[in-house]
Amino acid sequence: MSQKGLKLDYTWPADFPEDIPESCDPIPAEGKVYRLVRTVPPTEVDFQKHRDEHPDYVYVTKDKPLSYGISFFTTLSKLKRKTGNYPAPEQYESWQTVCGELVPELGVIKIDSGHVTLWAQEGALPHQYIREEVKEA
Incomplete structure (x- = not known):
């Protein structure tokens, strides 16, 4: 499935529903971002869709x-605030933070x-762009 309404032509993964991501009024990916990764x-394993990371999760x-x-x-402080809200924040102790440009x-x-939220097109490799280790003081 392709989308031609944006600046680039996109080819979405086969498991995307017909109106995703179009129904979410997306814009082309850009900007500095942060993410927790295992290594x-x-x-590629560090950049899976939420539904692939949590196959039993029930979504509203x-x-x-x-x-x-x-x-x-978008900021390191937002990432830290979010992970601090988890019931077991220590689950992220061995994870590392990376940043990069979408x-x-x-x-x-x-x-x-x-x-x-990044809806990655078929064959996209975000781990090649979001890979700079963030050393915390």
Whole structure:
């Protein structure tokens, strides 16, 4: 499935529903983002769609479109605040933080209060762009 309404032609993964991401009013991917990863440098495994990382998770209707995306944060403080809200924040103790620049060739995004959802097009490799290790003071 392709989308020609944006600046670039996108080819979405076969498992995307017909109206995803179009129904979310996305824009071409851009901007600096942060993400927790298992290893530095990160691999493709570190950039899975939420529904692939959590196959048994039950989504409320309004969140289903976001589940086809990959989550990022626009600032390091937003990422830390979010992970601090988990019931077991120590689950992230061995994870590392990386940052980098999203580019339109990766896909499209929606930004919401410091959180970015990337709908990556077929064959996109975000781990090649979001790979700079963030050393915390």
